[in-house]
């Protein structure tokens with residue numbers, strides 16, 4: 001089994017080889033370099049991603065996509081693949097969070113996208129800034145990189161009635177892991193991609209465990225532990241596939257992306273210590289639609305060793321936790337509640353210490 | 369302007385004036401076609417018009433959103449034209465570190481069009497950008513004034529000299545950037561707007577003198593720089609009011 005640390009070693013070697021011998025000019029477009037933070041915080045891992053004809057093929061039906069992605073390197077990688085995968089005379093538009101303002105409607109109407117690609121939380125936000133006529137022109141929505149919820153999917157279906165909504169399970173390090181969603185399965189259920197062997201490491205009684213992948217194109221990557229948990233079922237699907245991989249979220253819950261913000265466990269731990277009003281917690285994250293707008297919802301379950309609890313204490317925890325918890329580099333939960341991006345935090349008290357399974361999961365996605 | 373330049377410009381103007389795909393220039397020019405009588409076109413006139421009315425050719429392209437004050441505009445760039453731009457120099461491991469997302473993508477795509485694999489820095493995370501640059505051992509940098517300042521820690525313990533640093537933007541405050549001189553064999557200032565691309569270049573020095581880039585003509589009209597590019601861009605730039613004060617830069621026309 002290959003964990004992230006093991007993967008880093010392989011990635012590092014590839015990266016330093018690449019650095020000392022960059023590709024020939026005509027092959028440059030097949031490569032992206034990026035540097036990501038390692039497992040232990042400070043350490044950085046260099047990675048080289050290589051694209052094959054196969055990876056750019058998914059762009060071959062698109063003529064005017066809008067790309068809605070997070071990190072600059074990811075945006076560039078997608079745009080590069082679009083450039084080389086789309087038919088001649090196609091165009092692409094790469095959006096940034098800062099572009100989401102009142103002028104975006106006009107700009108998108110002029111651009112007239114035929115497709116929208118990217119992270120579902122970003123795509124859902126774009127849906128707020130698109131007029132009906134422009135939305136009707138969108139024929140495809142292609143999601144990746146995050147768990148999709150029923151609430152998100154229904155919002156997208158309403159906004160883009162002519163679009164076929166598909167998603168794929170992709171990991172930055174190893175590329176595609178699933179086939180394009182077939183339409184017969186609920187969100188976050190995928191058929192494994194034929195070029196990838198998917199296994200579940202030490203599944204619990206319900207079959208849930210850490211997802212391991214072995215891509216056939218990368219023989220050095222065997223049983224790579226993605227850091228996601230899920231379950232694999234042998235079950236016939238109307239589309240003809242026989243295996244279903246259900247993604248349940250990240251292992252250990254380092255973070256959850258929610259309504260355009262990121263809920264990080266590290267930050268929650270920090271705030272717990274800072275407010276000093278409880279001894280342990282679990283945070284349930286979900287999306288709700290209120291007045292046609294998708295908003296993040298956090299429910300904090302707290303445990304106190306002394307068993308103390310009261311509505312007043314709950315209110316104090318709610319106030320302090322919201323005031324101190326940063327969900328973006330500059331904005332706290334309290335601020336995001338004010339802007340309507342989140343609904344107010346709710347707090348309940350747990351009767352017993354939280355059970356710890358394989359790995360301690362503190363931040364949960366409850367509407368996946 | 370010499371005769372060959374003048375001739376290619378005359379051809380461009382006639383093509384643009386009679387183009388069947390788009391009509392914004394025709395609308396502004398009327399029947400005028402001689403360069404010396406063509407009116408200056410402003411950003412609001414040109415880029416405030418719908419994209420379709422200024423899309424003079426269909427080509428594989430990147431569409432950028434650019435913001436000026438409160439206003440948002442679109443600018444479409446064919447990759448064949450991006451490739452011809454002179455944003456930086458060709459090296460093995462370039463880095464693009466700019467404060468605007470769309471510009472970062474475009475300048476990185478420029479690297480790819482020129483056969484280089486760039487490292488793109490995260491706009492809002494200078495510490496990561498610096499660490500990434502060290503890891504990739506970048507040999508050149510395309511940046512802007514603001515991002516260069518944020519990137520400064522990179523040079524603190526950089527054991528080698530970069531091949532080139534290209535600082536792009538509509539104007540430069542020399543006092544704020546001249547500290548970077550010792551850290552690269554060549555530091556260039558490249559006058560660039562998102563919607564026009566690069567159009568003049570100077571060496572970084574106390575009183576830089578800019579030379580127009582090839583196929584770029586720069587006039588001073590009133591107190592602003594007016595630019596004409598001789599390439600058939602998706603949205604051609606012909607007597608375009610850059611809104612850059614002629615007092616803020618010294619241009620040395622050939």
Ligand SMILES: [Zn+2]
Nearest residue numbers: 182184237239
């Ligand atoms: Zn199926």
